[in-house]
Amino acid sequence: MNDELYIRLAIEFSQKGMDSGSGGPFGCVIVKDGEVIGHGYNQVTTTNDPTAHAEIVAIRNACKAIDSFQLEGCVVYTSCEPCPMCLGAIYWARPDRLVYACSRQDAAAIGFDDDFIYQEIPLQSSERKIKTEQLLQEEGVKVMELWKTKKDKIDY
Numbered sequence: 001m002n003d004e005l006y007i008r009l010a011i012e013f014s015q016k017g018m019d020s021g022s023g024g025p026f027g028c029v030i031v032k033d034g035e036v037i038g039h040g041y042n043q044v045t046t047t048n049d050p051t052a053h054a055e056i057v058a059i060r061n062a063c064k065a066i067d068s069f070q071l072e073g074c075v076v077y078t079s080c081e082p083c084p085m086c087l088g089a090i091y092w093a094r095p096d097r098l099v100y101a102c103s104r105q106d107a108a109a110i111g112f113d114d115d116f117i118y119q120e121i122p123l124q125s126s127e128r129k130i131k132t133e134q135l136l137q138e139e140g141v142k143v144m145e146l147w148k149t150k151k152d153k154i155d156y
C-alpha cells in the first residue's frame with residue numbers, strides 16, 4: 001500500500017537528518033496525486049530555529065513547490081505524531097490527511113517535549129509552565145476590526 005511506502009520515506013528522512021547531525025530524529029514527506037511535493041527533516045539545532053521541525057520544514061518546502069499557502073489534496077506523512085506546533089501548522093495548511101509512525105509517547109521516551117506540550121494545552125493559562133497574561137485587548141482588537149472590512153485582503 002502506498003501509505004506504507006511514503007511513511008517509510010518519512011522514516012528514512014528522520015534517519016538521514018539524524019545521521020547528518022542536522023537535528024532530532026524526525027522526517028516528513030508531503031504527497032499530492034502520488035507525487036512527493038515536499039520533504040523535510042528536523043533542523044532545530046543546526047539552524048538555531050526552534051520551529052524547524054520536520055513537518056514545518058516539509059510544509060514550507062511543499063507550499064513553495066506548488067506556489068500556494070494551502071495543501072488541499074495532499075497527504076502529510078511524518079515519522080512521528082506531530083507536536084502541537086506542527087499540528088497547528090498542518091491545520092493551517094489544510095491537507096486532506098495525516099499519517100504518522102511513532103507516537104508522542106515514543107518521543108517522550110527519548111526526551112522530547114511533544115507529550116508535555118499536549119498536556120499544557122487544556123490547562124488554564126495560570127496553571128501553565130510558561131506564565132501567560134492578557135493585556136490591552138481593546139487596542140489589539142481595533143486593528144482586527146480593520147481587517148474585517150479591508151477590501152484588498154486575501155482570506156485564509
Ligand SMILES: Nc1ccnc(=O)[nH]1
Pocket residue numbers: 024026027041042052053054055080081082083086107112114
Ligand atoms: N514531532 C516532532 C517533534 C520534534 N521535532 C520534530 O521535528 N518533530
